[in-house]
Amino acid sequence: MLEKVMALEFTPFLLSFKLAFITTLILFCISLFLAWSLAQSRSRFKPVFEAITALPIVLPPSVLGFYILYALSFHSPVGRFFQDVLGIKLVFNFTGLVVASCFYSLPFMVQPLQSGFEALPKNMLEASYIAGKSKIETLFLVALPNIKPALMSAIIITFAHTVGEFGVVLMVGGSIPGETKVASVAIYEMVEIMDYTSAHIYSGIMVFISFVVLLCVYIFNRQESHRLGGVV
């Protein structure tokens, strides 16, 4: 058993975490502004944007994966532009995985942030405007520091969700060892070739890490809500 563990390849895990880290970072930067504008918006079209943002939650990963694969491939103008003009190939490599993951995990970053922003007392933001601060200054100095639990949830859930990705990753990335073969795909293949011991070890590690991550989020949120006296 021990030999089996020692002999296991851990590259898929490293790949999963690298993918999750980069995706979370990119999504945080994009979603911060998206969530802030959605929370502030009084536009008639707000539900349209909200629905589009939430789509990846309800769509089967295969549908999402198919469209992303098509969009990034040489058959679509986007894919052709990247390949011809910028010289970047976007399918069956790590870059493509990052792009696909960003679409797939978008709602998990946007939604907690948006509801965090929306739960802030309106007066608090107005007090900041009256103090002469612009909307962007208010976002970074007042809004963001006061939604720490939501922020924490958004980051951790996005990270965890990207680690747990399977369908989209398989479709867009294939299963190229060291490039696109992430942990979830590796487990699938182990089961397929009936290497149950390896599948058990991999799956066990996934369960353990996921549990610890979620536990940390809940402990942090509990402490934070005590510290702020239930303000947020």
Added chain:
Amino acid sequence: MIEIEVKKELLGSLGKMDLDVNLTIEAQSFVALSGQSGSGKTTLLRILAGLEEAKGRIVVDDEVWLDGFKALPPQKRGIGFVFQDYALFPNMSILDNLLFVRQDKALAKELLSMSELLELAYRKPATLSGGQKQRVSLCRAMMNRPKLLLMDEPLSALDPFMRNKLQQEILSLHKTFGTTTIMVSHDPSEMYRLSSRVVLLSQGKVVQDGDVKSVLLRTQGSQKFSFEGELLDIIKVDVIYIAIVAIGQQIVEVVLDASEALDLQVGDRVNIGTKAFAPILQKWEKK
């Protein structure tokens, strides 16, 4: 000097109504804005702050804040605003809440010591009492030495003792900084103590505007005193009727004859006044 001429359609509790207010306010005066809830007081205040859109014209000391629909954003108005629920920033210390408005440590410390808050300067707002929070909010509003200070029922969430103490502080800040102040209030004693002018709004229009006494005193003609109240009950006792009336926080009994009682219904707003004798004023508790 502040010239206000604003129009806005509001969705009140009684359906649509038009806020239509024309006012000129002297510099350094203290104006109380009163009226029933839903009369448009808070909206007017928010329009003055630039937090709400409206049509019209607002000119403050030759500076145009609103011209038609074109409004100067709240960031550029340099006003102070005190919210009913304090609206402090929970992530910052008391001192940082003040410095957020302007990096002027000397002024921040001066304001905090005026309000006896200097010792709490490094505490977070969550650890303060309601009265202390509102004093911080008041200090914060004064940080950019505003030409115009707007207060939306600043003391209504506080107990009477704290209210009294803060009224003194508001008054001394108003005098020290020479700020033109507009305060939304429901409390006649507060308006009497603080303001020089009371503007009464009803259904979006100014219905009374004058010095405190002319607006707030309820006596008419030769009446010695008069109170507004709500009729709670009418009880028949032999040939007379006794009306139970709530006046503010107090309940009083008034004797009626049958003809008077017939005309009244429980829930009516009534005036209780007397002409025949001089009311006696006795102290029952020292201030």
